[in-house]
Amino acid sequence: MARNKRLLLLLTVLISLGSSANLLFADESGGAGINETCPVTEGEPVDEAIYAEFEGRTVYFCCQRCRRMFLKDPGSYTARLASIPSKGHDHESDHGNAAQAPLATKDRTLRFAGKFHPVVVHFPIAMLMFSCLFAGLSLATKRRDYLIVSRYLILWGAPVTVLAALLGWSAWSQATYSGELLKTLEFHRWLGTTAAILSLVALVLSERHWRSPTLIRQKIAFISLAIVAGLVGVAGHFGGMLIFGMEYYKW
Structure with a gap:
C-alpha cells in the first residue's frame, strides 16, 4: 500500500508540473x-x-x-x-x-473565467490519458496497483474535465474568431463537451468495476477510458490550432 501511495504521489507531482509549465x-x-x-x-x-x-x-x-x-x-x-x-x-x-x-458584469465574469480554460485543460488531458494507460497495464498484467492509480486519476480527472469544459464555454462566449478558425473553434468546443460528458460515464464504469470486479467490466471501463482519452487528445489538437494557427503542423 505504501508503494502505491508513493507511485500515485509521484505521478500527481509530474502531472501538476507538466500541466502548469505553460505558466x-x-x-x-x-x-x-x-x-x-x-x-x-x-x-x-x-x-x-x-x-x-x-x-x-x-x-x-x-x-x-x-x-x-x-x-x-x-x-x-x-x-x-x-x-x-x-x-x-x-x-x-x-x-x-x-x-x-463598459462590459456588463456577466460578460466580464465570463471573459475572466474563460482565461483559465487554457490553464485548467492541461490537467484532464494528462489525467485521463494516464488513467487509460494504467487501466490498460492493469488489464494486461492483472496487477491491482495499476488499477488503483487509474482509479484515482479518473476520480480527479473527470470532474476537472467538466470544469475545463465549462471554462471553455465561457471562453467561447467571448471569442472573436472568424472563417476557418471559427469552424475549428466549433470542433474544439463540441469535442471537449463530449469528452467531458463521457468522462463521467467512464468514471461510473470504472467505479462499477472497482466495487464489483469482473473481467468484462474491466474491459468495458478500459474501452470507455480509451474513447475519452482519444477525444481529449483530438480536442486538444484543435485547441492548439486555435492558438498556433491552421498550418502549424504543415511540413
Missing part, C-alpha cells in the same frame, strides 16, 4: 495597445491577450496566426497598421459617437 514560460512582455483592429485581418477586433512588440510599440492581433504572419513579414502590414485608429483616440470626436459602454 512558467508565459510571455510577460506587454504594454499599452496601439491598434483597435487587427493589422493582418482587416476589420477584425483584437484580442488583448495576443500582442507583439514592434519598433517599441505594442501591436494587438485577433489571433495567434495573425501574430505569426505579422512577425514573419511586418513590412507588409506597417502601412495598414498606421491607418488603424489608436486605442487612445477619442471615439466621440473621431466617429461622432459616445465611447463604448
Whole structure:
C-alpha cells in the first residue's frame, strides 16, 4: 500500500508540473495597445491577450496566426497598421459617437473565467490519458496497483474535465474568431463537451468495476477510458490550432 501511495504521489507531482509549465514560460512582455483592429485581418477586433512588440510599440492581433504572419513579414502590414485608429483616440470626436459602454458584469465574469480554460485543460488531458494507460497495464498484467492509480486519476480527472469544459464555454462566449478558425473553434468546443460528458460515464464504469470486479467490466471501463482519452487528445489538437494557427503542423 505504501508503494502505491508513493507511485500515485509521484505521478500527481509530474502531472501538476507538466500541466502548469505553460505558466512558467508565459510571455510577460506587454504594454499599452496601439491598434483597435487587427493589422493582418482587416476589420477584425483584437484580442488583448495576443500582442507583439514592434519598433517599441505594442501591436494587438485577433489571433495567434495573425501574430505569426505579422512577425514573419511586418513590412507588409506597417502601412495598414498606421491607418488603424489608436486605442487612445477619442471615439466621440473621431466617429461622432459616445465611447463604448463598459462590459456588463456577466460578460466580464465570463471573459475572466474563460482565461483559465487554457490553464485548467492541461490537467484532464494528462489525467485521463494516464488513467487509460494504467487501466490498460492493469488489464494486461492483472496487477491491482495499476488499477488503483487509474482509479484515482479518473476520480480527479473527470470532474476537472467538466470544469475545463465549462471554462471553455465561457471562453467561447467571448471569442472573436472568424472563417476557418471559427469552424475549428466549433470542433474544439463540441469535442471537449463530449469528452467531458463521457468522462463521467467512464468514471461510473470504472467505479462499477472497482466495487464489483469482473473481467468484462474491466474491459468495458478500459474501452470507455480509451474513447475519452482519444477525444481529449483530438480536442486538444484543435485547441492548439486555435492558438498556433491552421498550418502549424504543415511540413
